[in-house]
Amino acid sequence: VARPAPAGVECDQILPVKWRDITRGGSTATNYQVLPGDRIFISEDRFVALDATLEKMLRPFERLLGFSALGAQTIQQFQRFPKGFNQAGF
16 A cells, blocks of 8 residues: 655655455454545456456457358257258158
């Protein structure tokens, strides 16, 4: 948490949060109240960033292959059952 400094002080106050201590041990030492003007920094998860990048690159191919598979399956359905599922022709 980066908290703006009071008037007359040059730098912001940095309040480190120990998430594991708070969530696993119930520690209140670094459990700060968020005030107006506070800035919260959350570092990125590299695996989530990698997953998002791969998804952006592979999504068009996945969509194209899914559409192709659906089209091929539809054609096979018409070829196998030209009268539909009702083979009597009604």
